[in-house]
Amino acid sequence: MSPIANLQTVTLGPGGLVVPALGVGTWAWGDSLFWDYGKAYSDSDLSAAFDACLDAGLTLFDTAEIYGFGQSERLIGRFMQQRPQQAAQPPVVATKYFPLPWRFSKQSVADALAASLDRLQVASVALYQVHQPVSFLLSQKDLMQALAAEVKRGRIGAVGVSNYSATQMxxxxxxxxxxxxxxxxxxxxxxxxxxxxxTNGIIDTARELGVTILAYSPLAQGLLTGKYTPEADLKPAGARWLDPRFSQSGLTKLMPVIGALKEIGEKRDRTPAQVALNWLVAQGNVMPIPGAKNARQAAQNAGALGWQLTTDELEQLDQLTQRYC
Known part of the structure; x- marks a missing residue:
């Protein structure tokens, strides 16, 4: 039996593609500005992560043309070519268009998509998202018309947006x-x-419209893994160390939440990260897309599915994190 058979699923939009309820974020794949690509992890680590995700039943990989200035897409394209085609769980690719100021025509949308498809070495992608709700010379109406045309043309399976407010959505x-x-x-x-x-209307509006929420930074860039504590004095790699939440005082404030994640996880032989991801899945209509820079992280992420937090556990985590609403 395929691992995917045992996992919860989510449908991407009304009558859309059904995929496992956990995806894979690939911002760190090829990005050495914010992350530490090329230093703390290599292409071979990422290739192993890619295979481990698919082996565990996680099939959706979320990337963007801007991640590593195209390197993330290139890596995924290479990894897909290197992996034997397995009909049971082929990779599903989601990428993003960035509304740069000089992209002022519908043709520029088509050209950007063509460049992404070329880097990915595919004829189409399952999901194409607008990275930011920015309108320079190309209006939102023209942008959405250009994307709808690509659905009809067959180069994208579905249209998505990213960082859109309830009104913009x-x-x-x-x-x-x-x-x-x-x-x-x-x-x-x-x-x-x-x-x-x-609290800002995004979740409610998404449910009303039948739009699925993809949750990025679902582990708060590592803060919810339990790896960082005031005592450990461990600094994250890359630019994350600039985030005041990683300071000793910042971590001290998070300890009640981290402690609860550890306590709940220990009862179930799960990690704090798996508990935090499971909480998001339990919200319904939400697909977390945690990153994975190696096979171990990929396998750990997959362990967030296949089980459920109790009502009491959900309520406990809800109460502890009310201040972040």
């Missing part, structure tokens, strides 16, 4: 609906330490 949904195309996802920052989507 509703606007994009309306423009796509005029073209007979649903809005599949809105990718936003969402974790136990960043619960703003619950």
């Amino acid at each position: 509703r606007e994009a949904h309306g423009y796509l609906a005029e073209q007979g195309v649903p809005l599949a996802v809105n990718q936003v920052q969402y974790s136990l330490l960043h619960r703003k989507p619950e």
